[in-house]
Amino acid sequence: MRVVVIGAGAAGLVSAAEAARRSADVILLEKNNKIGVKILMSGGTRCNVTQDTDAVGITGQFAHAQRFLQASVGAFPPAAVVQMFQAAGVPTKVEPTGKIFPISDRAIHVRDALRSAAEEAGVTIRSGTAVSGIERIDDDHWAVATEGESIQAERVIVTSGGKSYPGCGTTGDAYQWLKRLGHTIVAPRPALVPLVGGEHWTRELSGVALQDCRVSVHVANQGFQGPGSKTRTLVTRRGSLLLTHFGFSGPAAMDVSGVMTAADSFSDVRLIADLVPDLTEQEIRFLLTDRSRDGGRRNVSTVLGGWLPQRFANSLCARAVEDCSIAQLPRGAANDLILSLKRLPLPVSGTRGFTKAEVTAGGVSLAEVDPKTMASRIVKGLFIAGEVLDVDGPIGGYNFQAAFSTGRAAGIGATL
Ligand SMILES: Cc1cc2nc3c(=O)[nH]c(=O)nc-3n(C[C@H](O)[C@H](O)[C@H](O)COP(=O)(O)OP(=O)(O)OC[C@H]3O[C@@H](n4cnc5c(N)ncnc54)[C@H](O)[C@@H]3O)c2cc1C
Numbered sequence: 491m492r493v494v495v496i497g498a499g500a501a502g503l504v505s506a507a508e509a510a511r512r513s514a515d516v517i518l519l520e521k522n523n524k525i526g527v528k529i530l531m532s533g534g535t536r537c538n539v540t541q542d543t544d545a546v547g548i549t550g551q552f553a554h555a556q557r558f559l560q561a562s563v564g565a566f567p568p569a570a571v572v573q574m575f576q577a578a579g580v581p582t583k584v585e586p587t588g589k590i591f592p593i594s595d596r597a598i599h600v601r602d603a604l605r606s607a608a609e610e611a612g613v614t615i616r617s618g619t620a621v622s623g624i625e626r627i628d629d630d631h632w633a634v635a636t637e638g639e640s641i642q643a644e645r646v647i648v649t650s651g652g653k654s655y656p657g658c659g660t661t662g663d664a665y666q667w668l669k670r671l672g673h674t675i676v677a678p679r680p681a682l683v684p685l686v687g688g689e690h691w692t693r694e695l696s697g698v699a700l701q702d703c704r705v706s707v708h709v710a711n712q713g714f715q716g717p718g719s720k721t722r723t724l725v726t727r728r729g730s731l732l733l734t735h736f737g738f739s740g741p742a743a744m745d746v747s748g749v750m751t752a753a754d755s756f757s758d759v760r761l762i763a764d765l766v767p768d769l770t771e772q773e774i775r776f777l778l779t780d781r782s783r784d785g786g787r788r789n790v791s792t793v794l795g796g797w798l799p800q801r802f803a804n805s806l807c808a809r810a811v812e813d814c815s816i817a818q819l820p821r822g823a824a825n826d827l828i829l830s831l832k833r834l835p836l837p838v839s840g841t842r843g844f845t846k847a848e849v850t851a852g853g854v855s856l857a858e859v860d861p862k863t864m865a866s867r868i869v870k871g872l873f874i875a876g877e878v879l880d881v882d883g884p885i886g887g888y889n890f891q892a893a894f895s896t897g898r899a900a901g902i903g904a905t906l
Pocket residue numbers: 496497498499500501502519520521522525526527528529531532533534537538539540619620621622649650651652654655658659660661662663664847848849875876877878886887888889890891893
């Protein structure tokens with residue numbers, strides 16, 4: 491039986507190898523001259539392959555896709571991914587954040603291991619071959635169109651990724667083909683993407699990183715009152731937030747970006763930052779009014795500088811009050827500062843778009859795909875895996891894990 495796999499990324503390489511190991515004649519088509527381009531650039535060229543957790547720890551991070559991923563991630567969890575790379579001569583290490591990388595810190599070792607595994611299994615890899623469409627000939631046959639050639643196959647696996655970082659070859663080509671075959675495409679939108687916005691003073695602090703803050707996205711029209719209030723919090727993330735000349739970046743901002751792009755308009759959602767998540771309002775109030783240590787002679791900006799980068803502390807302080815000593819700090823200004831520290835609104839008007847989005851949210855509707863085999867429920871002989879599906883997870887190796895697990899399920903499913 492011939493299986494054609496479209497797209498030699500994380501999902502495609504794994505699915506092609508799995509199908510070939512089960513005696514299929516597998517052709518893997520890749521439009522770029524190089525395979526696995528996103529693997530090569532991932533994790534700052536170190537490739538964060540997965541997260542140090544179990545299957546439930548992975549699927550729990552996938553919001554609406556959680557249930558869909560249970561079967562495939564359960565059958566091929568992070569431990570199996572680590573084992574796969576170990577067996578291929580790429581041992582991995584766990585970093586304090588739980589992210590798993592190759593010990594060598596080189597993404598190319600990950601890509602090469604996946605390519606070798608596919609080739610050893612008997613996969614024919616054809617790079618520099620863009621697919622322009624797929625057509626069902628009859629119940630058991632497909633025609634995959636490439637420039638100047640039509641390749642026939644009994645089964646087709648689509649692993650062509652989303653439409654983010656289009657320079658990598660991921661231009662969302664498959665959405666049209668799959669739509670024509672009857673699939674529903676949930677509108678693709680950028681996720682894990684830097685946010686455009688900020689105010690003059692935050693943009694002036696471009697390059698400053700707030701290493702540990704908690705950002706949350708709230709429904710705007712419900713009048714956010716702060717932590718503990720009854721307003722709907724759509725998502726919360728704790729991590730580092732980077733101020734930039736265009737707005738906000740860093741893991742905390744990027745992780746919540748997909749929830750913001752899901753809103754009809756950016757004016758429907760509010761991004762709020764808790765800049766000192768380890769301190770309660772009461773503790774801050776105490777520290778901003780404490781005269782016991784030196785009679786309150788320390789400057790307010792110095793106290794804030796103990797919690798935040800000094801440049802940021804100075805600017806935040808300047809917004810509320812002319813810098814003064816703790817003893818001179820007016821009560822109203824102290825209240826303003828506490829509010830800014832615990833509930834700083836970060837205005838957001840957009841994102842950097844697909845060009846700078848690490849993943850694409852939206853894609854092939856999960857209701858139309860069998861979660862065990864990745865078989866299309868709409869057309870026989872078609873399998874769909876990886877980021878082309880309506881699946882997107884946070885930073886931390888979750889997206890590669892989903893691509894490996896769904897890719898493997900499709901490779902096996904296509905040979906049943
Ligand atoms: C800068 C960056 C850093 C990232 N870092 C990480 C990380 O460290 N950890 C993590 O988990 N995730 C990371 N991601 C996300 C991760 O790369 C993706 O989620 C993952 O690559 C998806 O795998 P995939 O196989 O579904 O798609 P892709 O890896 O995108 O592969 C799809 C392939 O299909 C090919 N293709 C597309 N159309 C056609 C066509 N018409 N014909 C032939 N071939 C075609 C493409 O060229 C591409 O090679 C990162 C993403 C980016 C952009």
